[in-house]
Amino acid sequence: MIQIFFNNAGPVTWLIFILGALGAVIFVERLLHYHRVQIDSKEFITGVKNVLRRENRMEALSICDATPGPVARLVKMAILNQDQGSQYVDDTLESAGLAEVPRLEARLTWLATICEIAQPLGCLGTILGLIKVFRVLQINGPFADVSMFSGGVWQALIAAAMGLALSIIARAAYNYLVERMNSIVLDMEKTATDITRFLFESTIHKISNE
Numbered sequence: 001m002i003q004i005f006f007n008n009a010g011p012v013t014w015l016i017f018i019l020g021a022l023g024a025v026i027f028v029e030r031l032l033h034y035h036r037v038q039i040d041s042k043e044f045i046t047g048v049k050n051v052l053r054r055e056n057r058m059e060a061l062s063i064c065d066a067t068p069g070p071v072a073r074l075v076k077m078a079i080l081n082q083d084q085g086s087q088y089v090d091d092t093l094e095s096a097g098l099a100e101v102p103r104l105e106a107r108l109t110w111l112a113t114i115c116e117i118a119q120p121l122g123c124l125g126t127i128l129g130l131i132k133v134f135r136v137l138q139i140n141g142p143f144a145d146v147s148m149f150s151g152g153v154w155q156a157l158i159a160a161a162m163g164l165a166l167s168i169i170a171r172a173a174y175n176y177l178v179e180r181m182n183s184i185v186l187d188m189e190k191t192a193t194d195i196t197r198f199l200f201e202s203t204i205h206k207i208s209n210e
């Protein structure tokens with residue numbers, strides 16, 4: 001079967017194959033990136049709060065520096081800007097969160113593009129294969145036999161199968177990565193709200209005790 005593929009794959013099929021390899025690289029890179037930056041946000045924020053309750057701000061910042069990902073960066077930003085007031089911190093975290101999203105979305109549009117063009121490319125390869133078949137028939141007329149135009153038929157079938165398969169796989173991979181990204185964004189939003197509430201409830205409590 002592999003020999004048939006290499007012998008009969010047309011240029012469009014090879015293009016689909018290259019796009020599939022590119023899509024695989026993008027998927028693995030994004031998957032590793034999301035795995036690296038997605039942390040246990042509940043455990044992280046609990047640890048930061050415990051340190052801040054002891055009024056050890058530098059240790060809390062050190063924990064943020066040692067923790068990868070956007071969640072830790074947002075918490076660090078909130079701690080650093082605590083003295084500026086709650087509204088300033090809210091605005092700063094919102095802007096920072098919006099800046100983090102494009103980093104998470106990086107190269108996902110490439111995978112989405114592969115999803116969209118894989119099947120049309122398969123159709124194009126099918127059409128080119130059928131054109132090859134009819135050209136053989138036109139040239140050889142009634143003297144044409146199966147061996148003469150089987151290459152064109154194989155080219156058409158392989159292109160259609162490859163395009164459809166890549167479209168399905170790329171769509172599934174894209175949806176999975178989007179789900180992972182949305183989970184990280186949700187962690188960012190929850191943690192930003194949590195740390196802001198904690199910081200300013202602590203400040204109010206400290207002032208009232210004074």
